[in-house]
Amino acid sequence: MRQKAFDILAVGNAIIDVFSQCDDAFLHQHAIEKGGMNLVDAAASKSLLDAITALAPPQLISGGSAANTAVGLAALGGKAAFVGRVHDDDLGAAFCRDIKAAGVTFAATPAENGAPTASSIILVTPDAARSMNTFLGASIEFQPEDINLAAAADATVIYLEGYLFDAPAGPAIFAQAAQMAAQHQARIALSLSDPWCVDRHRADLLQFVTDHVDILFANEDEAISLVKTDHPTSVQILAGLVAEVVITRGPLGAVICHAGQQLSVDAMPQGAVIDTTGAGDLFAAGYLFGRTHGYDAQMSGQIASVLAGEVISHIGARPHADLQDLIKPLIG
Numbered sequence: 001m002r003q004k005a006f007d008i009l010a011v012g013n014a015i016i017d018v019f020s021q022c023d024d025a026f027l028h029q030h031a032i033e034k035g036g037m038n039l040v041d042a043a044a045s046k047s048l049l050d051a052i053t054a055l056a057p058p059q060l061i062s063g064g065s066a067a068n069t070a071v072g073l074a075a076l077g078g079k080a081a082f083v084g085r086v087h088d089d090d091l092g093a094a095f096c097r098d099i100k101a102a103g104v105t106f107a108a109t110p111a112e113n114g115a116p117t118a119s120s121i122i123l124v125t126p127d128a129a130r131s132m133n134t135f136l137g138a139s140i141e142f143q144p145e146d147i148n149l150a151a152a153a154d155a156t157v158i159y160l161e162g163y164l165f166d167a168p169a170g171p172a173i174f175a176q177a178a179q180m181a182a183q184h185q186a187r188i189a190l191s192l193s194d195p196w197c198v199d200r201h202r203a204d205l206l207q208f209v210t211d212h213v214d215i216l217f218a219n220e221d222e223a224i225s226l227v228k229t230d231h232p233t234s235v236q237i238l239a240g241l242v243a244e245v246v247i248t249r250g251p252l253g254a255v256i257c258h259a260g261q262q263l264s265v266d267a268m269p270q271g272a273v274i275d276t277t278g279a280g281d282l283f284a285a286g287y288l289f290g291r292t293h294g295y296d297a298q299m300s301g302q303i304a305s306v307l308a309g310e311v312i313s314h315i316g317a318r319p320h321a322d323l324q325d326l327i328k329p330l331i332g
Helices: 024-029 042-055 065-075 090-101 137-141 149-153 162-166 170-183 195-200 202-212 220-227 231-239 279-292 297-311 323-331
Strands: 006-011 015-021 037-039 059-063 080-083 118-124 130-135 155-161 187-191 215-219 244-248 254-258 261-265
Touching: 006 065, 006 149, 006 279, 015 042, 015 090, 042 118, 042 130, 059 065, 059 090, 065 080, 065 090, 065 155, 065 187, 065 279, 065 323, 118 137, 149 155, 149 170, 155 162, 155 170, 155 279, 162 170, 162 195, 162 202, 170 187, 170 202, 187 202, 187 279, 195 202, 195 220, 202 220, 215 220, 215 279, 220 231, 220 244, 231 244, 231 254, 244 279, 244 297, 254 297, 261 297, 279 297, 297 323
Parallel strands: 006 080, 006 155, 015 118, 037 130, 155 187, 187 215, 215 244
Antiparallel strands: 015 059, 118 130, 244 254, 254 261
């Protein structure tokens, strides 16, 4: 069989992370809850962006769960493509530049109509507290036809983020991805993303998992939410539904169910835990890199654990260390 051009095609929300430093007085002035995640509208997002830009030029980094996974896999030397919806505006252009610079193929044409590019303005105070102000914008206008047909046809795995199911067209996007995977002999991987998202769509997500998913990523809370039972039982139930189940357990590592076996993977911290943002995204990146490069489930889990350990050792969901160097002791 011809080797495909991409190890993964990641499908998800395209969100530009806007990092800026400020003090508590700035948060109070703009009525921002410190340490929280606040959903804001277009006007509030623009006003806040103007205010932080007046302080100092902010740092712009392409984000979103599936995009983070694509970037992590590319950093390992894998071949990743991403599809998501951005607008033809400054933040959309910044998203495109940044994700491409990270080695990820992103061929979407920015939309000329509709909402502005999604953003998460992340304000970091001197005590390292992060206050997020998220505008979902163009990401919730993502449509099935936005999926890159050529990339889907040439991907070994089509990777979906659960957050996307919340979008109005989310279920249709998932159905389109499943149809493309079946047509082009690709595997479907899904990260459940968030227990509250699972709660909102439990029946439909469980049906999709049962019918289409080949590799399922979840943390303990998400797995329990999906099948409404305790941790050990949820693992057993999901292992009966999906060929490959990966349950992350924070400092306890992960459990992988594959080919009738239940495997344990230890957590592999690469320093003190500073910020757990992106841990699940990078775990998925490491695991999918392993599974698309001939490594067994156990070794793939160890690669994944190293990546998760690296990203939680600093602020932000992008790796700071050379990931290929980090995994050399594992793979030789």
